[in-house]
Amino acid sequence: MKSLVIAEHEYGQLKPETAKTVHAAAKVGADIDLLLIGEGLEAAAQEASTISGVSRVLVADSAEYAHQLAENCADLVVKLCADYSHIFASATTTGKNMMPRVAALLDKAQVSDIIDVIDAETFKRPIYAGNAIATVKSLESQHIITVRASAFDIAEQGGSAPIEAISDVIASSNSAFVSKEQTESERPELTAADVIISGGRGMQNGENFKLLEGIADKLGAAIGASRAAVDAGFVPNDMQVGQTGKIVAPNLYIAVGISGAIQHLAGMKDSKVIVAINKDPDAPIFQVADYGLVADLFEVLPELEAAL
Amino acid sequence: MKVLVPIKRVIDYNVKVRVKADKSDVDLANVKMAMNPFCEIAIEEAIRLKEAGKATEVVAVTIGDKSAQEQLRTALALGADSAIHIETEDKLDSLHVAKLLDKVIDEQQPDLVILGKQSIDADNNQTGQMLAALRGWPQGTFASKVELNDGKVNVTREVDGGLQTVALTLPAIVTTDLRLNEPRYASLPNIMKAKRKPLDVKNAADMGVDLTPRVQLVSVEEPSQRQGGVIVEDVATLVSKLKNEAKVVS
Ligand SMILES: Cc1cc2nc3c(=O)[nH]c(=O)nc-3n(C[C@H](O)[C@H](O)[C@H](O)COP(=O)(O)OP(=O)(O)OC[C@H]3O[C@@H](n4cnc5c(N)ncnc54)[C@H](O)[C@@H]3O)c2cc1C
């Protein structure tokens, strides 16, 4: 058994999802190779080689892969993957975009978003916005899997895997990168943060998210949002936490002016400690909150910032 | 220009599903069903392309049992010109769905296929990408903006770090994200009119696709429930609990 893990990286840096996905692959028990596809990957490859449990780091570094377009990246994976029993990617937007393409080219079904490994073919995954957990068995000869990184610990450091260059360069013919609007932030990323404070429709506008910033500064927190807050244009789309946004599991999650719809809960209910601030005592968010504060957020947020 | 929109009948998004006592699956008996919300957004986008004179025809297709025709009628009421029902009682993997849709494309020859990014029951997020691979077409997944202009489509995608725009050569696959548009409601006259629009029925078993399950559902369980917490009186109590009880704030 051999596993190929497709690394998650951005701007030349490895993302924490990679070491978590390696941890999931390690639970299968197979030999693990890590594949980086992109451009300017030297530093990321060095870092990847120190992840414990990785046998080889394969690096496909080319301008053709700079934007990690699904079309040519999937073709490359298909070209390289014949000897692997398992192919893993994290269930990030990059992994979700590319992996089903890999699977279909190989004529294999995919198991999405696993949260646990039972054995080499059997996995647990949430369905229906996390209201049920399915145990599924892949009946394929080669298993194509995306991993919900928040459900796995980071694999340890201490390895020293050899780095090998992959020379195949596949051009993308019918799809081209046009532009990227990067959300600029000095804060930790949502999926990597220890503490998250999220705002919902109750925040009323984007300007009021400043009330969360002071608190986030004090706690070293990332800032998230509900779908309603994103739809209303208060904050950018990549801040959405939930079933169809980002899935997070920090030590502390503070939900402010968020009602607690099942789609939002699906993205944060595995947080260690949940705090809810809402003026409606019947808001469903209180059913999952360890500590609830029934109050007007505009009164208590400044108090909270001062008290921390 | 023809647009094909695959839609799925799923549990209504407001309903909290329950696991069956024997853990074989979730219980969908007498549960309110609806069109997958991402598919509503897909239909809406196709209709807007038609209204803008960029598309000439919108075809909706669903794969499922007889009851799924209800969602096809909804699609017709919203403005699709015709509908195709591929009938099956089987539980299909996304790969099967993609292969059946591939056959539909052979016949319909659309220039653009708009799917939802994910069905809210299985939460797979696979079918559009798989279909693109089977056809060798480019894909614009998680779309928040779709711009068609001669032979090309520019798709702005909601990605983890922000927004990415790609240019795809037609024919192409697009999958919808939440911000692409706000779907309309069907008006009563349009619901009446939809009853007379063409709805073609085919049997999935006759389409030359091997529908043997590739992934077996072993069991389904309830997620672990969180213990209900406490309501604190004021900010001071909250901060003290976070520091001394939960020890998540120093
Ligand atoms: C297909 C689909 C996918 C979805 N995916 C997601 C997802 O990934 N993530 C997500 O979050 N949602 C998602 N949703 C939306 C979800 O169903 C809810 O509509 C959304 O989470 C509601 O956001 P909210 O709690 O901010 O707004 P609301 O439900 O409107 O709640 C606002 C809350 O703020 C409180 N409030 C108002 N003013 C104050 C004040 N001054 N002080 C204190 N409290 C106040 C109110 O009491 C209320 O509880 C999805 C929906 C669909 C159909």
Ligand SMILES: Nc1ncnc2c1ncn2[C@@H]1O[C@H](COP(=O)(O)O)[C@@H](O)[C@H]1O
């Ligand atoms: N049974 C089906 N019939 C028609 N379209 C489907 C079906 N299943 C999935 N799709 C399409 O594929 C999208 C993504 O579904 P999934 O890959 O299952 O998450 C849906 O939003 C639909 O557009």
